[in-house]
Amino acid sequence: MENKKTISSLITITDLVQVSLMAALTYVTLIAFNVPIGSKAVLHLGDGMVFLAAVLLGRKKAFFSAAIGCTIFDILSPYIIWAPFTFIIKGTMGYIVGLIAYRNGKEGNSVKNNILAFIVGGLFMTAGYFVAGRFIYGSFAVAMADIPGNILQIIGGMAVALPLSKPLKKALPL
Secondary structure, eight states: OOOOOOHHHHSOHHHHHHHHHHHHHHHHHHHHSEEEETTTEEEESHHHHHHHHHHHHOHHHHHHHHHHHHHHHHHTSTTGGGHHHHHHHHHHHHHHHHHHHTGGGOTTOOHHHHHHHHHHHHHHHHHHHHHHHHHHHOOHHHHHHTHHHHHHHHHHHHHHHHHHHHHHHHHSOO
């Protein structure tokens, strides 16, 4: 008998529920706590849910929950032009944070390591949106103007994720 791995054997119902729940929480956080900055950017606390997903679920699930939740926000907002970039940038940010948070057996349980993960993932996001902004608007200056807002998002995301990650990791049977 041939041993075939199908997608259904690789993805469980639990995986789908976890990713869907975190994508929904990310989207709701984006909708509930966002402030437009000029006509080109939005400041929000959705990165807190991206960071939280990475610490709770690891890199692969964080990729999909971040990519889906943030992209749906862009699609349903005036920022639809950013949607394809957001899928890649936010998904990769979640992956990077999860990769670092779970390195060397830390399993997302080290506060210092998680802070490092949030910073590295946030810096990737900032660089990614700089490149995307340069592409979309064709202006170095406009792309540079979004950097302070992205840094504030990283700080806000850390302020949301840090106090929630430890008690949720203990409470949830993930």
